[in-house]
Amino acid sequence: MSYDYLFKYLIIGDTGVGKTCLLLQFTDKRFKPVHNLTIGAEFGNRVVTVDGRSIKFHIWDTAGQETFRSITRSFYRRAVGALLVYDITRRETFKHVASWLEDVQQQVTQNMSIILIGNKCDLVRKRAISKEEGEEFAKQHGLLFLETSARTSQNVDEAFIKTAENILEKIQNGDFDLSNESLGITIGDSRSPRGDAGGRYGTSSQLDDGCCNY
Structure with missing residues (x-):
């Protein structure tokens, strides 16, 4: 499917906060309550219309274990957006948010939308x-914020869309060098005028099948 922009995203946070389930809910509209851990990273994508632009989301769901942090960091510099996730029922996952944020901010430009x-x-x-x-x-x-449920899909689409809207605003303001694809933005082949058909949310999706922790 053609698109105007490709945005590369990360999903980061502790083990078991529901990162893979958020990805699966966004890309496939389904919930898979299994508890095998993500090893390294998993990938999914979806094309969505945001503010009249066709955006392809290229999303890496990263492992939360400390063992894989070096692998996780290898994805940071190639992303323009990130979902930093904690579990509202586990205070320790919220306490670790500051560490995750510091980690990602050391690796990326200040224009990354989190x-x-x-x-x-x-x-x-x-x-x-x-x-x-x-x-x-x-x-x-200086972060965006939402509460979500991967089980019920509450605010899952909105989390990705809200971040994309922020990125598009930065593009319009000239905050990115779009010739530098290492920033996590690729110009697509359908730079069509505003008003793409299909509504706010697109329908194309793909996820490499894996497991998740709700």
Whole structure:
């Protein structure tokens, strides 16, 4: 499928916060509640219409274990967007967000768009981190913020779309050298005028089948 831009994304965060399930829900619209760990990284893509532009999301879901951090870092410099995920029912995953953020910011340009994601918001009775805590951390560090549920799909599309809108705004402001594909943006072959058919969300998707931790 043709597209106007290709955006390379990362999904980062501790093991078991639901990174792969978020990817699977976004690309395939399904939930797979298995608990095998991601080894290294997994990949998926989807084409979506954002603000009248056809955007191809090229997404790397990275392992959360410390053992694989060196592998994870190898993907950082090739991404323009990132979902930084914690589990709202496990405070330790929220405590580690600052470390993940510092890690990624050391590797990428300041123009990378990062959204902080509090996942598993459907587990209201098990909540350990308030929405206000997440919002405050995001505000202090200049991040976007949403709470999501990979199980119910709540705000999953919105997390990717909101970040893409931020990237498109930066493109319009001239913040990126689009000739430098190492920044995580590739110009596509259909730089069509605004108003692509198909609505806000596209339908093309692909995920290399793998396991996830909800």
